[in-house]
Amino acid sequence: MKSALMILMLVSVAMPQSNPNRLAMPSLFSDNMVLQQKARVPIWGKAKPGLRVTVTASWGASGRTVVKSDGAWELYLRTPRAGGPYTLHVAAGDSTLTYRNVMSGEVWLCSGQSNMEIPLQGWPPENPIKNSDREIAAASYPDIRFFAVARAVSAKPEFNCAGTWTECNPQTAARFSAVGYFFGRKLYEQLHVPIGLIWSVWGGTKIQSWISGNYLSRLPEYKPVIGKIDSLSGEVDALNRWVRSHPAIDIGSRVPLHQFENLDFDDSLCSEKSFDDSGWKTMMLPTYWEATPVGDFDGAVWYRKTIEIPRSWVDSTLVLHLGPIDDMDETWVNGVKVGGLLGGGFWQTPRVYDVPGSLVRDTTLTIAVRVIDNGGGGGIWGNGVRMEVFPESDSIDTLPLSGDWKYLPVAEYINSKFYVYGAAGMPFYSRPKTALSVGPNTPTMLFNGMIAPLIPYHLKGILWYQGESNSDLPGDYNNYRNLFPLLISNWRVDWKEGYLPFYWVQIAPWTYGAKSKSYMIRDAQRLTLSIRNTGMAVTLDIGSLTTIHPPDKEDVGQRLALWALAKQYRKHLAYSGPIYRSMKVKNGKAIISFEYTGAGLVMKPLNGRTNFVIAGKDSNFVVADAKVVGNTLEVYSPEVKRPVAVRYTWGNAEEATLFNKEGLPASTFRTDDWPQ
Numbered sequence: 001m002k003s004a005l006m007i008l009m010l011v012s013v014a015m016p017q018s019n020p021n022r023l024a025m026p027s028l029f030s031d032n033m034v035l036q037q038k039a040r041v042p043i044w045g046k047a048k049p050g051l052r053v054t055v056t057a058s059w060g061a062s063g064r065t066v067v068k069s070d071g072a073w074e075l076y077l078r079t080p081r082a083g084g085p086y087t088l089h090v091a092a093g094d095s096t097l098t099y100r101n102v103m104s105g106e107v108w109l110c111s112g113q114s115n116m117e118i119p120l121q122g123w124p125p126e127n128p129i130k131n132s133d134r135e136i137a138a139a140s141y142p143d144i145r146f147f148a149v150a151r152a153v154s155a156k157p158e159f160n161c162a163g164t165w166t167e168c169n170p171q172t173a174a175r176f177s178a179v180g181y182f183f184g185r186k187l188y189e190q191l192h193v194p195i196g197l198i199w200s201v202w203g204g205t206k207i208q209s210w211i212s213g214n215y216l217s218r219l220p221e222y223k224p225v226i227g228k229i230d231s232l233s234g235e236v237d238a239l240n241r242w243v244r245s246h247p248a249i250d251i252g253s254r255v256p257l258h259q260f261e262n263l264d265f266d267d268s269l270c271s272e273k274s275f276d277d278s279g280w281k282t283m284m285l286p287t288y289w290e291a292t293p294v295g296d297f298d299g300a301v302w303y304r305k306t307i308e309i310p311r312s313w314v315d316s317t318l319v320l321h322l323g324p325i326d327d328m329d330e331t332w333v334n335g336v337k338v339g340g341l342l343g344g345g346f347w348q349t350p351r352v353y354d355v356p357g358s359l360v361r362d363t364t365l366t367i368a369v370r371v372i373d374n375g376g377g378g379g380i381w382g383n384g385v386r387m388e389v390f391p392e393s394d395s396i397d398t399l400p401l402s403g404d405w406k407y408l409p410v411a412e413y414i415n416s417k418f419y420v421y422g423a424a425g426m427p428f429y430s431r432p433k434t435a436l437s438v439g440p441n442t443p444t445m446l447f448n449g450m451i452a453p454l455i456p457y458h459l460k461g462i463l464w465y466q467g468e469s470n471s472d473l474p475g476d477y478n479n480y481r482n483l484f485p486l487l488i489s490n491w492r493v494d495w496k497e498g499y500l501p502f503y504w505v506q507i508a509p510w511t512y513g514a515k516s517k518s519y520m521i522r523d524a525q526r527l528t529l530s531i532r533n534t535g536m537a538v539t540l541d542i543g544s545l546t547t548i549h550p551p552d553k554e555d556v557g558q559r560l561a562l563w564a565l566a567k568q569y570r571k572h573l574a575y576s577g578p579i580y581r582s583m584k585v586k587n588g589k590a591i592i593s594f595e596y597t598g599a600g601l602v603m604k605p606l607n608g609r610t611n612f613v614i615a616g617k618d619s620n621f622v623v624a625d626a627k628v629v630g631n632t633l634e635v636y637s638p639e640v641k642r643p644v645a646v647r648y649t650w651g652n653a654e655e656a657t658l659f660n661k662e663g664l665p666a667s668t669f670r671t672d673d674w675p676q
Contacts, residue, residue, distance in 0.1 A: 023047045023095035028457050029088075030099060032165035034145045034196025037082045037104040041458040044074035046159070047092040058087040059104070067092065079104045082193035103143065105194025106187060107459050108564075110180035111210070111451070112466035114203030114375065115505070115556075118549055120181050121174040124257050126345020129178050130551040139173035143193075144184050146176045149200040150415045152449030153440055155232040157212070161453035162415075165196075177201065179465060179505070182557025183564075190565055198457070200450045202440050204376025206469045206476065207483045209446040215490035216443050219482065221475075225443055228436045235434040242432050243412060243419050252416030260328055260342045260372055263300070265411040266422030270302045271332040273366040277304045279426055280406035286323055286387060289379040289407075296439030299412040302423070303369045303380060305405045309389070310397075311363055317392040318355040320367070322401070323382025324348050328372040334359045335366070344374070345547070350385065354392070365389070367401070374413050376469075380405075383513070441469075447490075455494050460568060461501030462491065463560055467521040468507050468548060471652075477520040478676070484528050499533040503563045506536050506667060508543025508550050512652040519650050520676060522668040529579065535563035538577050540649055540656035541665045559664070574598045577664030583646060583671045589636040590614060590643040590671070591629075598660035601628045610635075611654045615645045619674055626658070633658070645672035 025045035035041050043055050047067045055075060056062045063075040073092075084103035090096065110116055120136055122129040129135070150162035166172045173181055177199050184195045202209075208216065217226040251259045269275050283292050285303070290296050309318075320338065322331065326347035330340035339353035355365075367389075371379060380387070387401035409428040411418040421427045440446060470476040470483075492500045506525045512518050529536055537559035544550040562575035578594035578601060585591070594601070603610065603626055614624040614637050624637045624646070635646050647670040648658065656665035 023053075023090065023092040023097060025090065025097060026160045026453060027163050028147065028161075028198075028454060029097075030164045032101050032145055032167055033099065033147070034103045034105045034107050034165070034194050035079050036107045036458040036460055037079055037193065039079050039458050040076045041079055042074055042076055042456045043090070044072070044456070045090070046071045047073060047095070051092045053090065053092040056089045082106070084194060103145065103194035103196070105143070105196060106191065107196040107198070107457070108183070109198045109200065109454065109459050109462045110177050110183070111200045111462065112464050113201065113205050113469055115468070115507075115549060116177055116179050116463070116465035117201040117203045118178055118553070119175050120178045121256055122178070122551070123344030123549070125343055126349075127547060127549045128551050129553055131554070135554070136170050136174045139168060139170050139181070141168040141185065141188060144168035144188055144195045145197070146172055147196070147198045148176065149198065149450050149454070151202055151440070153438065153442065153445035154449035155229050155236045155438065155445070157448045157452035159453060161450060178553035179557045179560070180463070182554045183463060183560045184557075186558050186561035187564065187569075190561075190571065191569060198454060198459075200454065202375075202446055202450070204469055205440050205446060205466070207466060207480065207487060208443040209441055210451065210466070211444060211483065211487050212447045212452070212490050212494065213444040215486055218486070219479075222443055225436070229442070229444060232434055232436055232438060235432070236438055239432045239434060239438075243414070246419045246421055246427075249411075249418040249420060250416060251418065257343060260374075263372075263411075263418065265300055265418065265420050266424065267300075267302060267370070267410040270304070270370070270408070270410070270423050271335060271337070271368045273335045273364075275304070275368075277406045277408075280304070280408045281429065282404045283407045285380050285402055285405050286382045286385065287379060288326070288377040288381045289373075290377050294407070294409060295437065296441060297378065297409065297412065298373050298375055298414070299409055299418065300370060300372045301379070301407055301409045303371065303405045303407050304366065305401065306364060306366045307389075307399060307401070309360070309363050309365050309399060313391055314360055314362060315357045316360060317357045318360060318365075318389055319392050319395070320351075320353045320355055321386065321388050322351040322353075322369065322380055323385035323387055324350050325369070325371055325380050326373055326376070326378050328374075330370045332368040333365065334361075342372070345549070347376075350382070355389070372413070451491070456496060459495065459497065459500065461503065461564060464502065464504040465556075466504075467525065468510075468518065471507075471512060471516045471518040471521050477517045477524070480521050480524040481527060484524060485531055488528070488531055488534065501533050501535075501564065501568055502531075503535040503537065503560050505556055505560065506538050506540075508539040509545060509649070509653050509655050510543060510548045511545060516652055517676060518652045519654070519668055522649075523670060526579065526667045526669055533567070535567065535576065536667065537563070538656070538665045538667050540654075540668065541659075543655065545653050545655075574660065574662035574664060578658060578660055578666035580648075580667070580669035580671070585643050588641055588643070589634045590646045592633040592635060592646060592671075593631070594633070594666065596660065596664075597631045598662045598664070600661045601631065601633060602659045602661055603628050603633075604657050604659060606655060606657055609657070611649050611657045613647050613650060614640050614643050615672075616640045616642050617644045619645070619672075621645075621647065621650075645670065645674070647671070
């Protein structure tokens with residue numbers, strides 16, 4: 001969720017290659033796949049132009065077509081009611097492909113940023129998932145199938161992505177989306193049919209990345225950048241080849257708690273006091289490296305700084321303050337390691353390390369820090385936090401550490417692999433450049449690399465959990481009201497499935513930064529409910545004010561499932577909390593009406609607060625009281641005699657106080673549309 005300015009990135013995964021004269025199909029077609037039941041599903045691929053393609057399914061369906069002049073082919077098969085396993089056989093010329101253990105069932109796409117990305121095993125130790133160990137141990141559901149789309153950015157829509165279908169078991173579930181898993185399990189328990197979950201996510205990304213160039217260019221402010229992106233394909237391909245030419249360390253199979261330990265990037269000398277860093281470039285700290293020429297980069301970067309300390313400090317224990325580091329660090333002073341945090345979730349943790357007097361032998365102090373970032377912003381970034389060093393015995397006498405530091409990136413992190421550049425020769429500085437910044441937050445790049453390859457695989461519906469990364473800048477949170485509906489229209493039209501069900505999670509309360517307005521994103525998500533066949537799972541009561549990744553993902557997945565079960569599978573159940581409908585004023589009180597009141601409204605004040613505010617025409621909002629009256633809510637304050645506007649949970653960290661009797665919380669809302 002960490003905000004980032006984009007300078008440079010790459011196509012982040014090597015796409016499966018194919019001989020254009022032989023039969024090739026997207027990775028979505030593999031053993032263990034789930035096809036949407038009782039549907040006319042597309043089957044597609046590439047082969048030599050003019051060849052006849054035949055597809056035969058063991059449930060009795062078959063289809064034939066001829067490869068077009070551009071090498072593409074597509075046909076449709078009728079699928080049976082839920083069941084399996086089946087076999088699918090594809091032939092073109094002398095090439096054949098056979099897919100086994102194919103199921104017919106319900107297929108859903110799970111997409112968004114890190115709250116949809118965080119796996120069932122969590123990102124320990126800082127970002128756990130509630131009851132993770134118990135849930136993983138019980139996750140034996142072979143009829144639930146997962147397809148994880150590998151991270152990829154691209155300047156053009158891709159034919160393919162990296163990934164394969166797997167059966168749900170404790171090992172695969174542990175590494176799959178926690179929200180997606182709980183959603184799929186709830187459907188399976190209710191429907192008793194195979195469930196296919198396609199997982200296409202990238203933490204810390206903005207919604208603009210997930211919209212196609214064709215649609216995003218409909219907004220005038222994006223037309224110039226879309227025009228530039230259209231010309232980038234060759235440059236990005238060259239950059240991708242350069243990155244892949246380096247040795248790789250795969251950490252994907254490591255135990256999560258120890259994934260980032262003992263990594264050798266051919267950089268061990270960088271910690272030494274005597275190391276020659278004169279050829280390194282400089283960076284002003286603190287800052288995210290995304291705001292520097294390093295760019296939109298995940299990986300390992302060394303920082304070095306040598307300072308002169310007072311002679312009176314020699315042989316004294318010193319205290320080193322570096323502020324928060326995003327995400328991980330190992331820190332050395334005069335060639336000796338003095339501290340570090342390796343693991344997910346430490347990006348907000350201030351680094352404070354003691355430097356033993358035995359390391360302070362003269363007046364020269366060399367500090368070396370290897371920072372590893374595995375997603376979103378990276379670096380020694382502490383906004384408003386002092387970087388300094390001082391004697392343990394005198395915290396007033398300090399030396400500042402902010403300012404110029406030497407830096408060198410030594411490894412790049414992509415899809416659980418580190419591509420090792422090393423320190424010798426400083427290869428990162430010769431990394432190919434592109435004319436335009438290219439990365440996971442560049443408009444259209446994730447649509448091209450991670451959504452386009454999935455189209456037109458037949459879906460039952462789409463789940464979306466994103467928005468936190470659009471909460472920081474006025475251009476983002478104000479425009480979300482346009483961008484989110486645009487994404488939904490974009491995906492629905494490209495999938496050619498009409499009003500494809502689209503359900504999302506309203507982002508949860510959290511402290512955020514001083515400039516963030518996450519409540520604007522929440523309200524934009526509420527307003528998007530005006531689009532047909534959409535739904536929203538509200539999380540105002542199950543967030544966490546201490547982390548942007550709340551541990552309760554079971555309730556999130558189940559609340560999404562309630563929408564699907566009610567709307568797509570015709571189950572009679574409550575599926576939404578109260579949603580604002582209208583306001584009228586009577587006797588100095590605002591009378592608020594809602595949809596989805598269920599069996600009735602319930603107020604549950606928090607620490608005596610309702611989290612409602614009210615204003616008159618002067619737009620001066622004050623704390624309000626709120627009282628349930630029948631199926632409406634009276635909101636009032638003695639300070640406002642003639643109410644004009646009411647707002648609910650209109651703050652980054654404000655939590656739910658209003659529910660229906662079924663226990664589902666009301667959404668953030670405002671009755672006004674005054675400028676923010």
